[in-house]
Amino acid sequence: MQTSLGWLLNRTAYGWRNVVDQYMKTLGLTQSGWMAMLHLNRSGEGCSQKELAHEIGIEQPTLQRTMNALVEAGYIRREKCPHDARRKTLWFTAPGSQLLAKMETQASAAREAMLAGLNEQEREQLHALLSRVLDNAHLKQVGKR
Amino acid sequence: MQTSLGWLLNRTAYGWRNVVDQYMKTLGLTQSGWMAMLHLNRSGEGCSQKELAHEIGIEQPTLQRTMNALVEAGYIRREKCPHDARRKTLWFTAPGSQLLAKMETQASAAREAMLAGLNEQEREQLHALLSRVLDNAHLKQVGKR
């Protein structure tokens, strides 16, 4: 095996992000921006920032910066939660919803480009193998601090 | 498929880096630091900074910052190349070589931890699938600028 799996994994993830980025480029959003938009749609509008960060798999302060930019750009708005004054819920604005629709199209085109040549069975195999490696990573990180 | 392959890929790569980081932690080097040390050993001492960056798969300015830290820490030294005054070649210092030996041990322990439960055939399968996805990424990035 010429290249180590760790390196390969890292580079493939990096390449994937860059390809999606190219497909998204015309929409004028950065990587963290489209990630947040797509995941907010998946999580469902009205979730808290903490919940969205967890869904994306990043930490709250990381999302904070991205959210500020999206709010600034007018795609998302924060609202105070009536039940819990600490929470702020997230909602698409009308321009945000329009942009989202275009993003979904681009996202699936990018996905298809990356997986070109892999049949359904191979995609599932890759998914299964990566899931097992990721589980190992999580096990090893118990008691990290 | 619950989680998208893109997300899974990204998180697995991230998890892998963090696990290796934990194994390396006691050695007092950052992620980019041990990457540079291990790859310099693989490339062979005396290579240029550009060559090492290419071997690692990062850009020259990214390596530059890391190299400055490693030189500062006394693990690596830069030397002027006699044939080409633009080039600088990279060499381990004595403390650097000692550290490297420990790093190699930790690196393979980390690798084994991440791949626990995957037999040889599965590892090769994962390698092959990732390689194909990475190829797609490269194809899509032709003419990127």
Add this chain to the structure above:
DNA sequence: AGCATATAATTAGCGTGCTAATCAAATAGC
């Protein structure tokens, strides 16, 4: 020889991940 182009190292500055620390509100325990 002399000027244009190419290449290696470097500097400057951005994007996005993180942890640590702070503030405000909610919850728990006495």
Add this chain to the structure above:
DNA sequence: GCTATTTGATTAGCACGCTAATTATATGCT
């Protein structure tokens, strides 16, 4: 009911990927 702890959002600052631009040297073309 009041203080102690927990929780969500936020701020500050670090690590490490990038591109663009600068500098010094090498190479190539006329």
